[in-house]
Amino acid sequence: xKHDLIIEAIDVVKHFGDGGNWLSKSPVVQAVDGVSLxxxxxxxxxxxxxxxxxxxxxxxxxxxxxxxxxxxxxxxxKEVSTTTGxxxxxxxxxxxxxxxxxxxxxxxxxxxxxxxxEPLEVHAPELSAQQRREKxxxxxxxxxxxAEYAGRYPHEFSGGQRQRIGIARALxxxxxxxxxxxxxxxxxxxxxxxxxxxxxxxxxxxxxxxxVIAHDLGVIRHMSDRVAVMYLGRIVESGTTxxxxxxxxxxxxxxxxxxxxxxxxxxxxRKATVLGEMPSPSAPPSGCxxxxxxxxxxxxxxxxxxxxxxxxxxDHQVACHFWETIPNEAVIAETPQKTEAVEARFALYRxxxxxxxxxxxxxxxTKRN
Amino acid sequence: MQxxxxxxxxxxxxxxxxxxxxxxxxxxxxxxxxxxxxxKRxxxxxxxxxxxxxxxxxxxxxMDLLPAGSATISSGNLxxxxxxxxxxxTCLPSEMRGNRxxxxxxxxxxxxxxxxxxxxxxxxxxxxxxxxTRTQALDRAQEMLQRVGIANPEQRLSEYPxxxxxxxxxxxxIAMALANDPxxxxxxxxxxxxxxxxxxxxxxxxxxxxxxxxxxxxxxTHDLGVVAxxxxxxxxxxxxxxxxxxxxxxxxxxPQHPYTIGLMSAMPRLDNxxxxxxxxxxxxxxxxxMPQGCRFRTRCVxxxxxxxxxxxxxxxxxxxxVACHYAPLEVNVSxxx
Numbered sequence: 001x002k003h004d005l006i007i008e009a010i011d012v013v014k015h016f017g018d019g020g021n022w023l024s025k026s027p028v029v030q031a032v033d034g035v036s037l038x039x040x041x042x043x044x045x046x047x048x049x050x051x052x053x054x055x056x057x058x059x060x061x062x063x064x065x066x067x068x069x070x071x072x073x074x075x076x077x078k079e080v081s082t083t084t085g086x087x088x089x090x091x092x093x094x095x096x097x098x099x100x101x102x103x104x105x106x107x108x109x110x111x112x113x114x115x116x117x118e119p120l121e122v123h124a125p126e127l128s129a130q131q132r133r134e135k136x137x138x139x140x141x142x143x144x145x146x147a148e149y150a151g152r153y154p155h156e157f158s159g160g161q162r163q164r165i166g167i168a169r170a171l172x173x174x175x176x177x178x179x180x181x182x183x184x185x186x187x188x189x190x191x192x193x194x195x196x197x198x199x200x201x202x203x204x205x206x207x208x209x210x211x212v213i214a215h216d217l218g219v220i221r222h223m224s225d226r227v228a229v230m231y232l233g234r235i236v237e238s239g240t241t242x243x244x245x246x247x248x249x250x251x252x253x254x255x256x257x258x259x260x261x262x263x264x265x266x267x268x269x270r271k272a273t274v275l276g277e278m279p280s281p282s283a284p285p286s287g288c289x290x291x292x293x294x295x296x297x298x299x300x301x302x303x304x305x306x307x308x309x310x311x312x313x314x315d316h317q318v319a320c321h322f323w324e325t326i327p328n329e330a331v332i333a334e335t336p337q338k339t340e341a342v343e344a345r346f347a348l349y350r351x352x353x354x355x356x357x358x359x360x361x362x363x364x365x366t367k368r369n
Numbered sequence: 370m371q372x373x374x375x376x377x378x379x380x381x382x383x384x385x386x387x388x389x390x391x392x393x394x395x396x397x398x399x400x401x402x403x404x405x406x407x408x409k410r411x412x413x414x415x416x417x418x419x420x421x422x423x424x425x426x427x428x429x430x431x432m433d434l435l436p437a438g439s440a441t442i443s444s445g446n447l448x449x450x451x452x453x454x455x456x457x458x459t460c461l462p463s464e465m466r467g468n469r470x471x472x473x474x475x476x477x478x479x480x481x482x483x484x485x486x487x488x489x490x491x492x493x494x495x496x497x498x499x500x501x502t503r504t505q506a507l508d509r510a511q512e513m514l515q516r517v518g519i520a521n522p523e524q525r526l527s528e529y530p531x532x533x534x535x536x537x538x539x540x541x542x543i544a545m546a547l548a549n550d551p552x553x554x555x556x557x558x559x560x561x562x563x564x565x566x567x568x569x570x571x572x573x574x575x576x577x578x579x580x581x582x583x584x585x586x587x588x589x590t591h592d593l594g595v596v597a598x599x600x601x602x603x604x605x606x607x608x609x610x611x612x613x614x615x616x617x618x619x620x621x622x623x624p625q626h627p628y629t630i631g632l633m634s635a636m637p638r639l640d641n642x643x644x645x646x647x648x649x650x651x652x653x654x655x656x657x658x659m660p661q662g663c664r665f666r667t668r669c670v671x672x673x674x675x676x677x678x679x680x681x682x683x684x685x686x687x688x689x690x691v692a693c694h695y696a697p698l699e700v701n702v703s704x705x706x
Contacts, residue, residue: 050564158652159420188419188591190649193635197645215564222637222646245639259569261598262639263621277534277567332639342623344699349630350647352670356704360673360695 005077006041006177006209007062007095012071012081014057017282027282031057033233034071036308039177044203044210046224046241048217050256052278054233055213059181062211063097064088075177093123096170100182102162106154112165113150116140119172139168144198160191167198171206178203179211184219196223217260221245226315229253232281232289235308239316247328249311249318252290258331288321296326382448383552383585384408384470389445389456391430394438398656400426402609402664403444408553408585413575415588415596415617418606419632421653424589427606428555432472433460450552468498471546475558477538481530487514488526491545498549513544517574536567540574547578557589572599593636597621602688605629608653608664611682615689625691627698628665663692671695671702 012035020026032054039045047055060066062073064080073081075091083091096119099105106115116136120127127135137147143164154162163183170178183199184192196219203210214220220227221241228238229252237250248254276293279285285292291301300321311318320326338346352358384407391401401423408414416424429435431447445456450469454461461470474480482490491513492506499506507526514522517540530538539559546554556575560568576599579586590596596603597617604614605626613626624630634647651668654660662679666672675694682692695701 050566160652188653189593189632190419190635191652193637193646193648196637197648200645216637217565218637218639221639255566257639259565260639261569261572261592261594263593263597263633263636275570277536278564335638335640336622338622341697341699345624345630345697346634348698348702348704349627349634349670351704351706353631353647353650354706356706358671359703359705360671361701361703 003038004041005038006075007039007211008074009035009037009058009062010072010074011036012058012061012073013069014054014061014066015069029282030233030284031281032061032068033284035230035233035235037228037235037238039209039211040226041176041209042203042207043225044200044212044223046212046214046220046227047230048214048220048227048256049230050215050278052232052281053230054281055230056181058230059097059179059211059213063095063179064091065097089122093173094175095177095179096173096175098163098166098170098178098180098183101186102159102166103186105166106162108154110153111150112140112145112152112154112157115154115165116150116168116172119169123173135172136168139171142171142202143168144194158191159187160194163187163195164198167195167202171202175208177209177211179213181213182215183212185214185216192219199223217245217257229256232278232284234289234305235317235319236290237311237316237318238308239311239313243313243316245332246330248331249316249323249326249328250290250320251294251296251326254331255293262333263335288319296322298322381410382407383410384587385446385448386427386431387446387448389427389430390443391426391440391445392443393440393656396656398659399443400440400609400656401430404606404609404611406587406604406611408587410585411579411583412601413579413586413588413599415590415600415603416606417590417593417596417603419591419653421608421656422606423609424606425557426609428472428557428587428589430456431461432466432470432555433463434472464498467494467546467551468549469551470553470555471549471551472555472557473539473542473546473559475561477535477542477562478530480542481538483530486527486529487533487541491541491548494545494548509548510544513548514541516547516578517541517544518570519544535563536570539563539567539571543571543574543578547582547584550582551584553585553587555587555589558591559588560595561590561592568595575599593632605632608659610664610679610692612663612665612693613689613691614682615686615691619686619689623686623689625685625689625696625698626665626693627669627671627695630698663694671698 012032014032016029016031017026019028035058049055061068068081072079080091113136116139117132120132120135136150140147145164184195212223224241227241227244228235231252237253248257287303288301288306291297306319306321308317308319387405389401389404390399392399404427418424442456447454447456450465488507488510491510495506495509511522511526514525519525519540560571600617603617603620604611607628613629631649635649649668660667662677666676680692680694682690685691685696
């Protein structure tokens with residue numbers, strides 16, 4: 001089936017460092033090593049992995065903030081990995097970035113109005129100052145902030161609000177693709193939920209395509225349609241989020257999912273703990289890069305690097321020699337059934353936050369104490 | 370953890386903090402508003418809450434690690450290690466700290482001194498409290514490294530922190546904290562800076578060491594998943610108040626406080642994705658803007674005038690206390706859409 005792709009990476013390689021010379025040795029860091037992926041128009045695509053797996057580098061290559069060592073990136077079918085000048089500037093209008101840290105990614109000396117209006121100055125110079133102010137007010141309302149905030153400075157806002165400002169800034173140029181590098185991981189759970197909902201609403205209402213980089217598998221499950229799991233610069237598994245979470249086929253994906261402490265899981269029934277730590281990307285293991293930590297590794301894994309291959313269903317791909325022989329079992333613990341009273345309590349909470357009218361059946365004189 | 374009066378006389382109690390009220394200099398509001406915690410032998414108590422809820426300040430105040438003169442304590446009593454301390458006038462003696470009560474921190478890199486070897490740093494804790502020679506201290510350090518699962522301990526002794534990975538540094542911190550066989554370990558977000566696979570290893574390690582030594586553990590975290598994984602009892606904090614506390618099963622299977630319910634609804638689930646996440650509206654107010662009474666009331670969808678009066682933390686089920694006028698909600702509140 002041919003899909004309508006918005007961005008596509010073909011065999012992208014990004015290495016840092018040149019290996020040094022005879023006077024000084026400096027290792028080549030193989031941050032991304034042969035990654036191909038396809039993002040369809042209108043979907044939310046997630047890239048997940050632990051620190052050092054190359055997911056942020058990959059995002060920066062897709063964004064053309066870095067140029068790949070080899071391989072190509074196609075945006076709307078056009079090669080963009082070597083674009084420069086005016087072509088690059090118009091590309092920037094089409095794709096925008098949301099950064100992880102809302103504290104360091106906003107210039108503290110600029111007002112919110114200036115921060116959000118800045119992309120407009122660059123990408124829509126034809127707007128008058130008045131029109132620009134209106135557009136900024138519009139954008140702020142869209143991300144759930146008040147238009148009056150335009151005159152304030154970033155330090156006056158909480159983390160969640162700052163992330164909203166960052167989102168408004170990304171939306172200013174009217175992009176079709178937004179890449180978020182850990183867009184919610186610096187936020188507290190209660191605020192994180194607000195921002196996740198906001199991103200979901202925006203992508204639906206504005207027809208945006210989102211590429212989300214994250215390490216939190218719960219967030220990914222919630223936000224994304226399809227997911228790619230990375231380990232040491234390579235994609236080890238990809239597929240629809242549902243498929244990858246309910247029937248992971250790569251041993252690393254299984255281990256990753258099993259490592260997450262969940263509210264439903266009983267204590268001590270975690271199925272597997274991956275041993276050891278991720279090797280350095282400047283000296284990755286030969287063959288399958290996961291073989292040093294894999295409980296199923298065999299001789300072949302040390303020498304031959306497995307390619308991504310179809311795993312049963314349409315979209316599901318896995319890079320493992322032995323995925324068919326590894327038992328296919330669910331690794332996520334099911335949440336135990338809640339009692340009726342607790343179920344009712346959660347429903348009350350949800351309805352009340354959705355704007356329901358709250359009536360207190362208890363008057364003050366009889367209140368519990 | 371204090372759950373009714375019957376437990377306070379329990380001989381297994383290692384640490385009892387009661388009614389800690391703390392205010393930072395120059396502020397008009399208390400940062401901690403009557404925090405009580407009890408830890409029993411072999412028990413893991415998790416203090417859970419979001420940034421600014423006072424969970425770390427509680428631990429720092431317990432250990433007397435807040436900068437001198439930065440805070441005033443207007444009420445508070447600490448019963449630990451055979452001492453009964455009135456925290457308003459005295460603090461934990463330094464010979465207890467790192468000896469009978471030890472602490473590990475979130476950032477293992479910034480808590481280790483980059484210019485000393487691992488062996489020296491663990492050995493220092495031993496020399497300081499147990500005395501003996503440097504060789505004995507290094508032997509002890511090596512034994513501890515072995516115990517926390519570091520391969521080649523004798524080689525690691527002479528290495529520097531930058532030569533270790535994040536997970537290994539956290540193991541070194543744990544080795545250092547446990548070198549003097551403390552009765553109580555306070556762990557402040559010990560796994561937050563680590564990847565999930567490494568986090569799982571560290572949680573396993575803390576659990577194993579608890580089983581081996583019977584130490585009591587206070588674990589401070591913002592991650593409900595970690596709580597479910599390791600806690601025996603849980604205290605949920607918001608704005609410097611403990612709003613709900615109880616046995617881990619009770620808190621997760623029968624949450625009562627609107628904040629606890631909100632947190633659980635807002636957490637993206639691995640197993641059961643729903644359309645939209647429920648949220649906790651608004652953000653945590655600053656200390657200066659903290660409301661009187663129940664401090665959650667400005668964000669609570671069920672709050673009324675009555676919440677201006679602080680609800681007492683009182684028992685709602687066995688091993689389960691909650692501070693909400695309207696608990697249980699399904700009985701006392703109805704919502705019409």
